[in-house]
Amino acid sequence: MAVKKGSIRHFRWFISNLAVNLIPALKRKIILYNRIIPAAEAGAADMRESTQATNFNAEEREFINYLPRQLPEQLKRKIACIEFHDKTLLGNTGALVDDNNQALISFMRSRPFVNYHDFRPEILNPVNKGEVRYFNMLGSHRGHRHLFHFLIDRMPQLYYALNLFKLAEQPLIVLINEDVPKFQRDLYRFISNDYPNVSFVEVPHNERWKVENLFHVDYYQTIKTTLADPDFLKFLKTTFMRGYGIDNNLSPTDRIYVCREDTKNRRFVNEQEIAAVFEEFGFKKILAGKLSFEEQIRTFNNAQYIAGIHGAGLTNILFSSPGARALEIFSEDHVKDTYFLLSRTLGQDYSYLFGGTQRRHSHFHLPASRLENKLRTTLSSLT
Incomplete structure (x- = not known):
């Protein structure tokens, strides 16, 4: 059975705690209460x-x-x-x-x-x-x-x-x-x-x-x-x-897909198929981690529609307009309220979509037809 990283850290903590409290010379030099x-x-x-x-x-x-x-x-x-x-x-x-x-x-x-x-x-x-x-x-x-x-x-x-x-x-x-x-x-x-x-x-x-x-x-x-x-x-x-000199009065027009293909965890098994669907509906694929923070703000500030798997990149909806639309995609066995609550606080239009169950590294499959139907439905209200 694999040992969790946290377990190793706890073991190291136990040993160091014990050593510091038992050896007076260490206790005088190292703070550990x-x-x-x-x-x-x-x-x-x-x-x-x-x-x-x-x-x-x-x-x-x-x-x-x-x-x-x-x-x-x-x-x-x-x-x-x-x-x-x-x-x-x-x-x-x-x-x-x-x-x-x-x-x-x-x-x-x-x-x-x-x-x-x-x-x-x-x-x-x-x-x-x-x-x-x-x-x-x-x-x-x-x-x-x-x-x-x-x-x-x-x-x-x-x-x-x-x-x-x-x-x-x-x-x-x-x-x-x-x-x-x-x-x-x-x-x-x-x-x-x-x-x-x-x-x-x-x-x-x-x-x-x-x-x-x-x-x-x-x-x-x-x-x-x-x-x-x-x-x-x-x-x-x-x-x-x-601070960055970004115009906050723009009328956002872009559609962006926050892709996670550069990460190890929480990705689509059928990434190429999903990316093709987003491209068909006019979404620009971005890798948030590859952009400077200023570039991330500018990108999300000009986004009318943001879609992506649950992950830290969606934090940037903070810089999107109150009228922006956010689509968060989950595996069916890993649903979180993080960005639902953030989008709600910002007054944005939040929606969600579920794929299959998680596999290794939290990868999961999303049927392309399911995404097509969701985008077609949500985009109809923007036209």
Whole structure:
């Protein structure tokens, strides 16, 4: 039986945890705590809570019935701005710790236990920072380079800090990971232009920073984060498009097929046949990962109809117009609500299509005739 990657990581974590706690010389040099303190107890929290009815219509409920879990009738959202004093940020994992109590500080969406995402058996150089106002954008190091998770899961923290809690009314230094991709650097630069009091500083991977004044926005909601605050999505889209100088007043005309032939997982078994159908209906095939982020925004901004298999490339519907149409394609045994909720928040016309069951690497077959019928039906309303 194959051993899962996660199992190997857990085994390594168990061994390193054991070694650090048993060998005094290691324990003095390596931070690895097993105790957890909730963030609300470790700092002073300004909490905001809101509730709204989801109001799914009959057509949306038809799709929701295919989901492994039903969606609640109400969205409940908690947002807290927490001010910490004398805490330590770890550059290699992004974890926030309380050295005085030898504990990891946990947030609302955190796991209820310590594991390999929080600590690594590495010696980090201690750095003491002065009494400057810092904001924490390191978060969990895992996935911080991922387009979807950064934009949809992490960026709301900074948005709420600037627009809900008004932290930018005074000078604020935002602490970020040192190895961020270009699209993140661009976004941080655009934000600095819009908020003169805000600057960004990288925390080196091999350092741990003891910070006297640190703010962190912690938030949680009862539905996936793609059912987002519309004002946040508008902020994200406007910031990127203004920064790149993209005209947001175009009348979109393109039809694009977001292809995954350059990926290992989640592809059509009959890719050539499916691509030919899309071409027949006037769709341009794109490989989102081969485009710069600016090119992706421009492509989706001018798209009237976006179609593709469930995957991170569909995150870019964020940059399409409210009147755009999105067609998401699933295998029949792997249905997700991620982009259904995002498209709904954006006011777009969402539809879906199911293929066969998953095979190796989550590949599946989609009958070409099924796609032809779907496109013919959905395109008839655009003419």
